[in-house]
Structures are given as structure tokens and as C-alpha cells.
Amino acid sequence: MALLVHQFPCLNDNYGYLIHDTDTGATATIDTPEVAPINAALKDKGWALTHILNTHHHFDHAGGNEALKEQWGCTVVGAANDAERIPGIDVRVHDGEEFQLGNSVAKVFEVPGHTTGHIAYYFAADGAAFVGDTLFALGCGRLFEGTPDQMWNSLQKLMALPDDTVVYCAHEYTQANAAFALSVEPQNQALQDRAAQIDQLRAEGKPTVPTTIGLERATNPFVRPQSEDLQATIGLVGADPVAVFAETRKRKDHF
Numbered sequence: 001m002a003l004l005v006h007q008f009p010c011l012n013d014n015y016g017y018l019i020h021d022t023d024t025g026a027t028a029t030i031d032t033p034e035v036a037p038i039n040a041a042l043k044d045k046g047w048a049l050t051h052i053l054n055t056h057h058h059f060d061h062a063g064g065n066e067a068l069k070e071q072w073g074c075t076v077v078g079a080a081n082d083a084e085r086i087p088g089i090d091v092r093v094h095d096g097e098e099f100q101l102g103n104s105v106a107k108v109f110e111v112p113g114h115t116t117g118h119i120a121y122y123f124a125a126d127g128a129a130f131v132g133d134t135l136f137a138l139g140c141g142r143l144f145e146g147t148p149d150q151m152w153n154s155l156q157k158l159m160a161l162p163d164d165t166v167v168y169c170a171h172e173y174t175q176a177n178a179a180f181a182l183s184v185e186p187q188n189q190a191l192q193d194r195a196a197q198i199d200q201l202r203a204e205g206k207p208t209v210p211t212t213i214g215l216e217r218a219t220n221p222f223v224r225p226q227s228e229d230l231q232a233t234i235g236l237v238g239a240d241p242v243a244v245f246a247e248t249r250k251r252k253d254h255f
């Protein structure tokens with residue numbers, strides 16, 4: 001049994017993901033950023049769409065729900081507590097519940113912050129997490145609806161996953177995120193090394209996503225409030241993690 005992941009670009013800087021349960025042929029798109037590339041990817045792989053797994057309601061994540069549901073008759077899965085904003089929702093999931101795509105099992109995490117109803121899907125047996133706009137490579141989502149405290153708790157849920165968990169983020173924002181990360185944690189050698197690798201990948205037109213929990217733990221300032229370098233740079237030496245996170249997020253908004 002296996003879960004295959006196929007990644008492809010959508011819109012300006014989104015990533016589309018098809019996931020395919022090899023036992024049963026069940027196939028889901030993680031969000032619906034753009035219909036044409038999703039259909040092209042399905043054709044390319046020879047897979048038939050059975051599910052849409054939404055992370056949140058934003059147009060670049062759920063904008064293709066209705067067209068794809070009409071075309072494929074697929075089942076739309078989304079957050080129970082945001083059901084009114086998920087077009088065509090059929091299955092409403094809550095924090096801690098499991099959703100089964102064929103024989104592949106995803107645990108649902110409610111991760112409010114970017115939006116109040118944002119969720120993530122964690123396939124433990126496959127070591128894969130689909131995190132939408134909550135955690136990015138070297139970044140995190142903007143706090144459009146939630147508080148810093150909520151987002152911090154949400155990020156902690158994801159950071160509790162094993163280091164080798166592969167993290168599939170919804171956007172290619174990494175190079176800009178790296179510039180900010182270096183500005184607030186200039187002494188971090190692992191970050192400096194990673195930033196150089198990112199520049200190289202982007203120069204070659206290659207994606208910097210997915211990432212891993214372990215890599216983010218070592219280099220992403222939004223999950224590193226314990227860093228003395230970060231604390232000193234933003235003037236919050238010894239402050240509590242939420243305060244450091246909140247100030248870091250605020251600075252990124254104006255970077």
C-alpha cells in the first residue's frame with residue numbers, strides 16, 4: 001500500500017497536489033487552485049478524481065471546487081467549522097478525526113490563524129503533511145483572521161510531527177521568506193546554507209517545496225522563538241514564545 005504524491009504549479013505561485021492511493025485508485029486533489037492544470041495532471045497520471053481535500057476557503061484553494069465536482073462527481077472534504085465557506089462540501093471533518101482516502105489514512109488538524117477554519121491533513125503512515133497556508137518553507141501564513149496565539153498553537157501541532165515528515169505547502173514563497181529569515185536570524189548557519197541552496201534551485205527554475213519538519217525546525221524563524229539570535233535582533237531577549245512569534249510575524253508583514 002502506498003500514497004503517491006504528484007506536485008505541479010498552479011496560478012502564479014501556488015502548488016497543486018494530486019494524491020493517489022495505489023490500493024484502491026482513490027485520488028484526491030489537495031485544494032483546487034486552478035482547474036485546467038489539475039485536469040492536465042490527472043490526464044498525465046491516468047488518475048480519476050474521487051475527492052477534493054480542502055485546507056481552507058480562500059479562492060486560490062477552493063476556487064475550483066464546484067467545476068471539478070461537477071465534472072468528476074467527486075466528494076468534497078473540508079472543515080466542519082468552516083463548512084459554509086467551502087463550496088460543495090460533502091464531508092465535514094473536525095480536529096483529531098481521521099479521513100480515509102481508499103486505504104490511506106489522514107489525520108485532520110484544525111490549525112486556525114491564517115483563517116479561522118484552516119485545517120491540515122497528516123498521513124502518518126506515509127510521513128506526509130498537507131498544510132495549505134499555515135506553514136511555509138521558511139515562513140508561515142499571514143494572520144488574516146486568527147490571533148498570534150492561535151497561529152502559534154497551530155504551528156506547534158505541526159512541529160510536533162516527526163522531523164522527517166514531508167511538508168507540502170501551498171505556495172512557492174521560499175526565496176522571499178529566506179531574505180526575511182536572514183534579516184531576523186543572521187547568525188544561523190543552517191539558514192545561511194539553506195538560503196544559498198534555495199537561490200540555486202530557483203535559478204534553475206526548480207521548486208523549493210516540499211520541505212520537512214526537521215528542516216523548518218532548524219531554519220524557520222516562525223518556529224524558532226527560542227533562538228537567542230532572533231530574540232536579540234527583534235529586541236525581545238528572554239520573552240515568551242508567543243510574543244517572539246507575534247513580533248516576528250508583524251515584522252514580516254512590513255518587510
Ligand code: ZN
Nearest residue numbers: 056058114133
Ligand atoms: Zn490562503
Ligand code: FE
Nearest residue numbers: 058060133170
Ligand atoms: Fe494561498
